[in-house]
Amino acid sequence: MNETQGWSEYCKSLAPAIVESCTKVPVSSGPGALVKALSVALPDWKFRHALSRGGWYRLGGVIAVNGHRLSDNLEEWVENALDQHNGDFALLIDDFADRQLYATRLVGQTHYLVAAAGEGTDAFLQLEIEDLQEMRVHQLFANHANTLDELLDPRGGADKPLPVGLPFYNFRRVQHIGAFLHRMLRQKPEPSPIHRMLADWTGSSAGHTSEYCNHWVIATREHLDRYHQPIFRAQPIATQGGGAPDCEATAGTSGLKLQAVLAHFDRQAGYPMAWYFHMLATKAVPHWVAEAVVEDSLAGFAYLPERDIDVVRGWLHRPYSV
Structure with a gap:
């Protein structure tokens, strides 16, 4: 199961059980009920809820004022209508001006669930399930749009979003x-920076104390460039509720004062060297802190284990951020 292709195929085999769990669990019962359903559907995996990330939406479909649905795909419907009008945008708007048609959008958040999958900092399954609700938003062809984008997704507007149906769970993906x-x-x-971050976790006190996926998830993206070559992106996201702790150190702080600040930050985050990883990924800690820590060590005031000093020194020699 340690082959990349093997994990890809295996994760695909988990999808049907996850989809079935999503259809059975009402959103109103909360992520805990979803985790419980998954433990029954996939008893070999101990998924736990790590993070909910919302505030996003995507385009939905087209419905009439009486609720009749014309399409589930707004963009496709508008493009087909434009083709039927020979690409004449003004003619399209004139033809539909008297019809009360509304665009919908899917408003949601993503729930990240994780499960350990062997030894190693990156050895975990990450499951993404969307919590969606379709909302009726702006009236089409009523906002004097000048471009396709303004027609599909205008900014602002006086239309108050109205729910079309109940919220529901939607399986997005599961991956190793x-x-x-x-x-x-x-x-x-x-x-890449994400590989270096995981290597630093393994080499530091953080990796000797807790699993990476207890504190971070990784938002991944994959797309093809213009040469049809795959491009991969991986962005770590801290799972700590309420955001990163405050770093209450001013530039020039060192010695006992800096030690106290970093110890407090780590206690708030729940693991050692949290200040360092938040410096890399959330910018909650300024970069000068790393230099001050190493300077304190060179001056004989070593309040971090040697392995942690080595990690910070390596970053100073070759800085990166994720």
Whole structure:
């Protein structure tokens, strides 16, 4: 199961059970009920809820004022209508001006669930399930749009969003994070920032204390460039509720004062060296802190284990951010 292709196929085999769980569990019962349903459907995997990330939407469909649905795909429907009018945007608007048609959008959040999948910092399954609700938004052809984008997704507007139906869960994907990151290395052997972050986790006190997926998930993207070559993106997201702790150190702080600030930050985050990883990924900690820590160590005031000093020193020699 350690082959990239093997994990890809295996994760595909999990999809039907996940989809079935999504259809059975009402959103109103919360992510805990979803986790419980998954534990029954997939008893070999101990998924737990790590993070909910919302505030996004995507285009929905087209409905009439009486609720009759014309299409589930707004963009496709408008493009077909435009083709039927020989690409004449003004004629399209004139023809539909008297019809009360509304665009919908899917408003939602993504729930990240994780499950350990062996040894190693990146050895975990990451499951993404969307919590969606379709909303009726702006009236089509009523806003004097001048472009297709303004017609599909105008900014602002006086229409108050109205729910079309109840919220529902939608399976997005499940993947083995280690396998995804291995595919990144196959495309480009030079380790990317996310690879370096995971290596630093393994080498530091954080990796000796807690699992990476207890504190971070990784938002991944894959698309083809203009040469049809795959491009991979991986962005770590801290799972701590309420955002990163405050770093209450001013530039020039060192010694005992800096030690106290970093110890407090780590306690708030729940693991050692949290200040360092938030410096890399959330910018909650300024970069000068790393230099001050190493300078304190060189001056004989070593309040971090040697392995952590080595990690910070390596970053100073070759800085990166994720």
